[in-house]
Amino acid sequence: MDLARHWRLKDQRYRLEGTVCAECGAKFFPPRQVCTECKSTNLKPHEFAGRGELYSFTTVSAPPSGHEEFVPYIVGMVKLDEGPLVEAQITDVNPADVKIGQRVEMVTRKLRAYGDDGVIVYGYKFRPIVNGS
Amino acid sequence: MQSVSVVGIGQTKVKEHWDRSLRELAVQAILGAMQDARVDHADALYVGNMLSGELTAQENLGALIADAVGLRGIEALKVEAACGSGGAALRAGYLAIASGEYDVVIVAGAEKLTESSNCYATASLAMAADADYEAIHGISFVALNALLMRRYMHEYDLVPEDFAAFSINAHANAAHNPYAMFPAPITLAQYQRARPVSEPISVMDSAPMGDGAAALVLMPTERLNGNRNRAVKIAASAVATDALALHARRDPLWFGAVELSAKKAYAQAGVTPQEIDLFEVHDAFSIMSVMSLEAAGLAERGRGAYLAREGEIGIQGRVPISTMGGLKARGHPVGATGVYQAVEVVQQLRGEAGKNQVPNAHIGMAQSLGGVAANAVTHIFVN
Amino acid sequence: MSVMKPKRDVGIIGYGAYVPRFRIRAEEIARVWGGADEGVPIEEKAVPGLDEDTVTMSIEAARNALARAGIQPKQLRAVWVGSESHPYAVKPSSTIVAEAIGAAGRANHDSPLLAADWEFACKAGTEALQAAIALVGSGMADYAMAIGMDTAQGRPGDALEYTAGAGGAAYIVGPAENSLAYFEGSYSYVTDTPDFFRREHQHYPQHGNRFTGEPAYFDHTLHAARGLMDELGYQPSDFAYAIFHQPNVKFPQTAARKLGFAPEQIAPGLLAGKIGNTYSGAAMLGATAVLDIAKPGDRILLCSFGSGAGSDAFSWVVTDKILERRGRAPKTAWYVARREVIDYALYARYRGKLVMN
Structure with missing residues (x-):
């Protein structure tokens, strides 16, 4: 069930916590231990705002095991406003309404469950930005 | 050495x-x-x-x-x-x-x-990607390549049919390879009718397991x-890597590991890309062929798909690829594939490729990719 | 005085709604099971997506509440989730919500936090709200969050299937001086009345049909609402709006009439016809819809009902802080209007009603 593994990743999964290089300011999601820009190992936690635009997307109908119950689902790459790309599911939208370049925002959803008696893994997905104010 | x-x-x-x-x-x-x-x-x-x-x-x-x-x-x-x-x-x-x-x-x-x-094999193949940041999101290996293909089509204003010639070429070549999994030619109409797997990738863009x-x-x-x-003779042997996850790459539409390993290999063998007589490309998906041809210096950036459309990749073409069917039609037993490619280049350089024989083949290249080209192994053979 | 009110004045400083986007029309359920001749109790109900549950829906409502409150998550001293559809039988929903909104976890080791799940059929959320009022009112905390959220299940073919919906709301209680609606008092009333229940390990609840009405919903709702008004010395006309628990459209309308409220006082907070009965979320979500439109000075009666049985009645008065805060997050009406209609087949799939193993 990978209990410790998913527990370990919750800051990233729930709140898009990545890292920022204390030396050169480069921002990373997922977090890195070594800066790709200046090789510094002095990186600090950095929470991303969770908004960006869709870089690419596709639909999965032949799923890897553990994801069967969700098909068909949309997966995508999101270019966060702070720079990094992140891969995640795109939710709350019909495939026909998804477009490259679309503005999206992070939501927290169920990523998968380990059967009916196992742990439920929650984490980030993205959806077209809601403007319901 | x-x-x-x-x-x-x-x-x-x-x-x-x-x-x-x-x-x-x-x-x-x-x-x-x-x-x-x-x-x-x-x-x-x-x-x-x-x-x-x-x-x-x-x-x-x-x-x-x-x-x-x-x-x-x-x-x-x-x-x-x-x-x-x-x-x-x-x-x-x-x-x-x-x-x-x-x-x-x-x-x-x-x-x-x-x-x-199938679901279990799909999950296992996704182990080639990043477990914590790709696979957990249900992103299958096909989906990773579909993400690239969609973006590539967007950047270069292409449609799926622009990729058809890779599949058609592979199947045409496999027809004369007794070891191939699908030794039958296909038509453009068959390509167009093919069942989508992860759009824009259809079964005709994907190598079979x-x-x-x-x-x-x-x-x-x-x-x-x-x-x-x-x-x-093995004239060059070179390996290079890229970030495992697509999101970690500076430019997801460029196979950095392919470029690095191909350049090292050309230098070792003392040849230019133009001197390569045939190329066993890692055509697990059409988009991988396109991006590999570009990164290996055999097509200009954004022009990889045109190479196929213009007939340059056939046995008689300027850059014959997948000469015995490639991953697409010979089949893709993943960990064995790189050795199949080498075997096929040797067949060509020995002059034992039968109806698929590339004329005057002296320099052949095989490239085996791990993950979505996170790992690129390039070998150049000469006779 | 038997009205309940803490020594320290408190109020709502932030609120957030959530309703999932799928809808099934009542007539579609009637098509599958018959029964359309008898009329349907609502138009349509909200259905959660495959990747949604009480936890994920609570997280979005909680984030909306935080956005309106304008406080840091680590200022919260309690995150309480009331629901009858917690995804785990054992393991709190509230700790997941608390971490997701940044109120708990590694960065919060210096900020104590209470978290717990509450269960009292449809009044679990307002029970948590009472506790949040008490926690802040006692001075133990400056800010506490109470959520009422459900993804309710009705047995296929049962009358409940027409109404068992999904949605809810989150409230942050804080000092009255920082509130967008201050608290005047509450009145709670409970008895042992087995009108509706679900036994351990059962997927669907049992209910007493008409027994759920007079001795259950009406007795408790009217008693609590009258108790509150009597104690505070108010008449229905003193309230701009009233929100009642809404297992359907007719019950809250009847309760309002019996209490002397006019239809226009309850209409803005009566959402059941469009999203169904959101159980622990129902009254609380009706109240977010009202807060979205209320004017400073408006007095609001909020009265929940939970089977088993009991009611919590609250009186709130809106302050001018509502004006700057309510636009900071999506409004309830936006969530209600966001809709994707599905048929019974998709509904059966989304709600886990297909036998897969």
């Missing part, structure tokens, strides 16, 4: 081998290669394989297969670099000879993908003796 040559090749047909185990397939290919090389011993065996543990509950393939093939006692181990495992095993075998450590080395690639359910094994016997070029006639 001493020069290394391939002196023997062997392969099984790629298909769903319900009746044969991983070890039986490996033994068949290795015995074929040893017979072809006319050797009855070897100093070491390197087995390229990705998923034996996950799909057949069997690791430690080195000892298992060395013993099964009658070579109990020799150095033997498994080499894993996802779908590039076969190429990586060849790299290991190459180094073992080039370093002067051994005189006869066997390189095998073996994979059995059809032992488990299959079981199979291939093998090579390597020796120092200086000690070929009676094998000299049919020997093919």
Whole structure:
């Protein structure tokens, strides 16, 4: 069930916590231990705002095991406003309404469950930005 | 470093081998290669394989297969670099000879993908990507390539039909390869009608999963003796890596590892990309062919798909690729594929490729990719 | 005085709604099971997506509440989730919500936090709200969050299937001086009345049909609402709006009439016809819809009902802080209007009603 593994990743999964290089300011999601820009190992936690635009997307109908119950689902790459790309599911939208370049925002959803008696893994997905104010 | 040559090749047909185990397939290919090389011993065996543990509950393939093939006692181990495992095993075998450590080395690639359910195999193949940041999101290996293809089409204003010629070429070539999984030509209409897997990728853009094994016997070029006639020299062997996850790459539409390993290989062999007579490209998906051709310097950036459309990739073309069917139509037993590619280049350079023979083939390149080109293993062969 | 009110004045400083986007029309359920001749109790109900549950829906409502409150998550001293559809039988939803909104976890080791799940059929959320009022009112905390959220299940073919919906709301209680609606008092009333229940390990609840009405919903709702008004010395006309628990459209309308409220006082907070009965979320979500439109000075009656049985009645008065805060997050009406209609087949799939193993 990978209990410790998913527990370990919750800051990233729930709140898009990545890292920022204390030396050169480069921002990373997922977090890195070594800066790709200046090789510094002095990186600090950095929470991303969770908004960006869709870089690419596709639909999965032949799923890897553990994801069967969700098909068909949309997966995508999101270019966060702070720079990094992140891969995640795109939710709350019909495939026909998804477009490259679309503005999206992070939501927290169920990523998968380990059967009916196992742990439920929650984490980030993205959806077209809601403007319901 | 001493020069290394391939002196023997062997392969099984790629298909769903319900009746044969991983070890039986490996033994068949290795015995074929040893017979072809006319050797009855070897100093070491390197087995390229990705998923034996996950799909057949069997690791430690080195000892298992060395013993099964009658070579109990020799150095033997498994080499894993996802779908590039076969190429990586060849790299290991190459180094073992080039370093002067051994005189006869066997390189095998073996994979059995059809032992488990499809969803399970799909999940296993996704292990080639980043488990914590790609696979957990249900992003299958096909989906990763679909993400690239969609963006590529967006950037360069292409439609799926622009990729059709890769599949058509692969199937046309496979028709004359008795070892191919799908030895039948396809038409553009069949391509257009194909069932989508992860849009824009359809089944006709995807290499089929299959079981199979291939093998090579390597020796120092200086000690070929009676094998000299049919020997093919390995003029370059180079490996490079990129970020494993697509999101971590500076430019997801550029195969950095392909460029690095190809450049190293060209330098080692002292050739230019234009001098390559044939290229066994890692065409697991059409988009991989396109991006590999560009990064390897065989097409300009954004023009990889045009190469196929203009007929340059056929047997008689300027850059023949997938000459025995490629991953697309010969089949893709993932960890074995890199060795199949090497076997096919040797067939071409020996002049034994039959109806698929590339005329005046002297320099052939094989490139085995692990993950979505996170790992690129390039070998250049000359006769 | 038997009205309940803490010594320290408190109020709502932030609120957030959530309703999932799928809808099934009541007539579609009637098509599958018959029964359309008898009329249907609502138009349509909200259905959660495959990747949604009480936890994920609570997280979005909680984030909306935080956005309106304008406080840091680590200022919260309690995150309480009231629901009858917690995804785990054992393991709190509230700790997941608390971490997701940044109120708990590694960065909060210096900020104590209470978290717990509450269960009292449809009044679990307002029970948590009472506790949040008490926690802040006692001075133990400056800010506490109470959520009422459900993804309710009705047995296929049962009358409940027409109404068992999904949605809810989150409230942050804080000092009255920082509130967008200050608290005047509450009145709670409970009895042992088995009108509706679900036994351990059962997927669907049992209910007493008409027994759920007079001795259950009406007795408790009217008693609590009258108790509150009597104690505070108010008449229905003193309230701009009233929100009642809404298992359907008719019950809250009847309760309002019996209490002397006019239809226009309850209409803005009566969402059941469009999203169904959101159980623990129902009254609380009706109240977010009202807060979205209320004017400073408006007095609001909020009265929940939970089977088993009991009611919590609250009186709130809107302050001028509502004006700057309510635009900071999506409004309830936006969630209600966001809709994707599905048929019974998709509904059966989304709600886990297909036998897969």
